[in-house]
Amino acid sequence: MTLPFPHPPPPQPTAGPLLGRVLRQTLDACRQDIAAFRKAPGGVRDKPSVHGGREPVTDLDLTLQDRLTAVLARAYPGTAVIAEEGLAAIPQLPDDCLLVDPLDGTAALLAGSSEFAIAVCLVRRGLPAEGVIDLPAYGTRITAAPGLLHVTGDLTRxxxxxxxxxxxxxxxxxxxxxxxxxxxxxxxxxxxxxxxxxxxxxxxxxxxxxxxxxxxxxxxxxxxxxxxxxxxxxxxxxxxxxxxxxxxxxxxxxxxxxxxxxxxxxxxxxxxxxxxxxx
Structure with a gap:
């Protein structure tokens, strides 16, 4: 299919950035957790938003966060892992850290939408260095670093x-x-x-x-x-x-x-x- 925009993704390197390789199996497991939740949703409750107000959180959010933070802590010892769930406010970020959004779009998932993702970013010396975005409903995974873009899955989905x-x-x-x-x-x-x-x-x-x-x-x-x-x-x-x-x-x-x-x-x-x- 020809895309109507001027910059389709560049040719894929044979291997994506390291962060994507570290998380590959864990993200596969997270997709299974999400599929199971969509078939049989668990409990939903409200939590304080870091922007004020309230927003939904589920046991799935916490399960995904536990999976991701455990593997990141092992792979990047000494690097702070800052994950969304459990935070009532945005903390001061160290120069080197890992930022984890275990389920970007909880409300969308609960509404039956496919517009949700798992997002992880490695920050080095205060700047984004490597990132992973998994789109489970579309079977697409993106890993990126400056000058590198690696995509798996069928983009026509x-x-x-x-x-x-x-x-x-x-x-x-x-x-x-x-x-x-x-x-x-x-x-x-x-x-x-x-x-x-x-x-x-x-x-x-x-x-x-x-x-x-x-x-x-x-x-x-x-x-x-x-x-x-x-x-x-x-x-x-x-x-x-x-x-x-x-x-x-x-x-x-x-x-x-x-x-x-x-x-x-x-x-x-x-x-x-x-x-x-x-x-």
Missing amino acids: LPLHAPDTLLTSPRHADTARTLLSGTGWSPQPVATASVKMSLVALGRAPAAIYLPKPGGGAAPWDYPAAALALAAAGGTVHDTAGRDLARTRPARLDGWLATLDRPHAALTALLRPPTPADR
Whole structure:
């Protein structure tokens, strides 16, 4: 199938970055856990979000986190493993650490959507160094490092969006549609940051955005692995300050824009930080 965008993934190296090889068998086991949960869902409860408010958590989230953190602790002794579950606030990140989002998109999974992922990023000297994004529902796995992109799975299983599509958070879709009226862009809701960015990196959509949100709309484990994949595919993802997130210390973000080609002015304008009147 010919992709409608200008930068399909580059040729695959014979072996992906080390992090992907370390996690390969564990991610396979995580896929089995997810498949079992989808057939017979376990208990669901609320937890405090690091952004305030509440969000769902399941026993599956904790099982995946335990699997991932155990193998990472063995493979990277002395490197801090910072995983989402159990955190009430975003901690100070050391220069060298592993960021783990065991299930990016718990709410999407519970709703029966395929828009969920497992994301892990190795941070060295404060910057993203290697990343893994697993998309279990699509059978696709991405591993990335600066200049390296390794993808396994059948990409035709992934949704293919039109060249005028802008992927956005479901709760932002109506706002984006209003703001982009007359520009030719068509917002399409996709639930999670790592899925949106991965679809752009793999040439399945031209752009994705998280509209600026006062107080932070993305945690440091939400996006850096996918940002590395985008950079390796020839694209970019920037925050509201214009920083390239594949080359910036992971942190809480107000918003971001991911593109596989040079950003269109209408999309760049959406990253304008909110003014007091907007709030």
